[in-house]
Amino acid sequence: MERILIVEDNKTLANLITKKLQASLKFEVDIAYKLSEAKLFLHKYDYFITLLDINLPDAPDGEIVDYVLSKGQHAIVLSANIDKEFRKKILKKNIIDYVNKGGVDDINYIIHTIDRLDKNRKHKVLVVDDSMVFRKQMNGFLKNLFYNVYTVAHGEEALGMLNTHPDISLVITDYNMPVMNGLDLVYEIRKQKSKNDLCIIAISGHQDEEINALFLKYGANDYIKKPFSKEEFSCRINNAIEALENIHIITNHANRDYLTGLYNRRYFYDSMQEYMESISQTGEQFAVAMVDIDDFKKINDKYGHDIGDKVIVHLAEVLSSATSYRDLVSRFGGEEFCIVLKNINRYSANDILERIRQEVASYTLNLENEKYIQFTISIGATLHTEDTLDETINLADMMLYNAKNNGKNQVVFR
Numbered sequence: 225m226e227r228i229l230i231v232e233d234n235k236t237l238a239n240l241i242t243k244k245l246q247a248s249l250k251f252e253v254d255i256a257y258k259l260s261e262a263k264l265f266l267h268k269y270d271y272f273i274t275l276l277d278i279n280l281p282d283a284p285d286g287e288i289v290d291y292v293l294s295k296g297q298h299a300i301v302l303s304a305n306i307d308k309e310f311r312k313k314i315l316k317k318n319i320i321d322y323v324n325k326g327g328v329d330d331i332n333y334i335i336h337t338i339d340r341l342d343k344n345r346k347h348k349v350l351v352v353d354d355s356m357v358f359r360k361q362m363n364g365f366l367k368n369l370f371y372n373v374y375t376v377a378h379g380e381e382a383l384g385m386l387n388t389h390p391d392i393s394l395v396i397t398d399y400n401m402p403v404m405n406g407l408d409l410v411y412e413i414r415k416q417k418s419k420n421d422l423c424i425i426a427i428s429g430h431q432d433e434e435i436n437a438l439f440l441k442y443g444a445n446d447y448i449k450k451p452f453s454k455e456e457f458s459c460r461i462n463n464a465i466e467a468l469e470n471i472h473i474i475t476n477h478a479n480r481d482y483l484t485g486l487y488n489r490r491y492f493y494d495s496m497q498e499y500m501e502s503i504s505q506t507g508e509q510f511a512v513a514m515v516d517i518d519d520f521k522k523i524n525d526k527y528g529h530d531i532g533d534k535v536i537v538h539l540a541e542v543l544s545s546a547t548s549y550r551d552l553v554s555r556f557g558g559e560e561f562c563i564v565l566k567n568i569n570r571y572s573a574n575d576i577l578e579r580i581r582q583e584v585a586s587y588t589l590n591l592e593n594e595k596y597i598q599f600t601i602s603i604g605a606t607l608h609t610e611d612t613l614d615e616t617i618n619l620a621d622m623m624l625y626n627a628k629n630n631g632k633n634q635v636v637f638r
């Protein structure tokens with residue numbers, strides 16, 4: 225488990241921060257009350273983050289900050305000193321943040337910041353600017369916030385990088401660049417990716433207010449005017465990423481089944497419409513299968529709905545693990561699921577569905593008090609030909625009906 229080091233001579237405050245950190249985040253926490261103790265910890269461990277009091281008994285003038293930074297550690301400074309000039313002096317160092325020790329709200333802010341930094345490691349950021357100095361500066365700022373950073377010199381390189389790394393979360397672009405300026409880049413990006421998929425922040429020293437407005441009209445999420453402080457930059461970047469994450473959470477809730485995490489019926493039809501349009505010229509084949517748990521009502525009646533839910537969740541896990549990332553698995557409702565196996569022939573599709581049926585039939589769900597339950601599924605499937613999607617699903621449903629009538633626990637493929 226990763227670790228956090230707190231260097232704070234106020235034992236009550238150090239213990240309070242530790243208690244709140246351990247209750248909120250999954251980190252081991254070490255406490256040092258002076259510089260000499262911190263050196264021992266830093267010799268033994270690498271830390272995800274260090275929280276540093278600026279005035280210690282054996283380091284009253286902030287020596288701890290320079291020492292920790294010299295060891296390549298990330299630092300957040302804690303201080304009761306509210307002098308603006310002192311604050312500016314400390315912020316010029318390569319620290320992440322400067323936090324006043326004012327009370328519980330400040331501790332909550334520290335925890336939120338560490339949580340944000342932890343999440344930032346999942347995100348890729350692309351910096352686009354023709355100035356090597358600026359690219360290096362932004363690269364340093366962003367890496368200190370734990371982002372994965374790519375840098376390029378102009379818009380065309382940026383578009384190529386986005387094609388290579390489609391999971392980039394944020395693009396930071398300058399306005400004046402050769403080959404393709406920032407406005408044109410934003411315009412081109414927004415042809416492919418919406419604000420729900422990717423954040424764009426424009427950065428420029430241009431004095432024309434119309435340029436600022438055009439960036440926003442073309443699809444930028446925010447605009448930062450040069451010169452800017454490190455604090456402003458960090459806050460705007462983190463706020464943009466957090467907003468994107470919130471959009472993804474909301475979208476995920478709208479598209480996913482609450483119990484299994486599989487896609488719901490609405491997403492299924494939206495996704496399939498896009499897929500069928502994309503393969504309309506290629507003639508790619510796909511199979512549709514309807515899956516239903518046999519005698520599910522009896523399971524609920526005998527064991528209760530909580531056990532019934534566990535059966536549904538297990539089946540969802542089997543369906544997800546047995547299919548490709550390109551395939552589509554959806555819970556249509558109750559104990560009924562729909563699978564789309566893409567770019568496949570009849571024989572391969574039948575083999576996959578038969579393996580799914582066998583895996584479910586051989587599984588034993590352990591209950592309390594040494595009780596267990598086994599269950600089976602029936603599957604009806606067909607290849608999509610010239611019919612509409614609804615007609616293909618109806619045919620698969622008819623095959624499922626036949627599987628049920630023929631004794632259940634089988635695959636009927638037409």
